[in-house]
Amino acid sequence: MGIDGIGKPPAPGAIGGLGGATPVKTGETFEVTAPGSSEAASGSDALSRLRSGEISIDDYLEDRIEQAVGHLQLPAEQLQFVKDTLREQLASDPVLVELVRRTTA
Numbered sequence: 001m002g003i004d005g006i007g008k009p010p011a012p013g014a015i016g017g018l019g020g021a022t023p024v025k026t027g028e029t030f031e032v033t034a035p036g037s038s039e040a041a042s043g044s045d046a047l048s049r050l051r052s053g054e055i056s057i058d059d060y061l062e063d064r065i066e067q068a069v070g071h072l073q074l075p076a077e078q079l080q081f082v083k084d085t086l087r088e089q090l091a092s093d094p095v096l097v098e099l100v101r102r103t104t105a
Contacts, residue, residue, distance in 0.1 A: 050104055057104055061090055 050060040065086050072079060090096050 047103070057100075060104065061087070061100070065090075 046055070046060050046063045049055045050057060055063075065083055068086065069079060069082055072082065074082065090100060
């Protein structure tokens with residue numbers, strides 16, 4: 001006794017055995033932020049400023065935190081909680097501490 005569909009070839013015209021499913025074109029294109037984009041450039045800019053001594057590591061991390069939460073639409077109290085949590089993690093998580101050290105070295 002077999003289980004339905006197991007060991008049987010897919011139905012004619014089926015894609016990957018999905019029973020007649022066909023791709024749908026939406027007209028939208030997939031895009032990836034390029035390394036030279038303004039978002040990537042702002043992170044690189046802050047890192048350059050850190051490496052040149054214009055800003056401190058705390059200023060750099062604060063800038064990165066602001067960029068990380070900038071898109072969030074939360075009440076001020078919740079947004080502050082998220083920022084504080086990020087700061088705490090950057091200071092205490094050994095993996096993040098090492099990542100910051102390597103990035104800013």
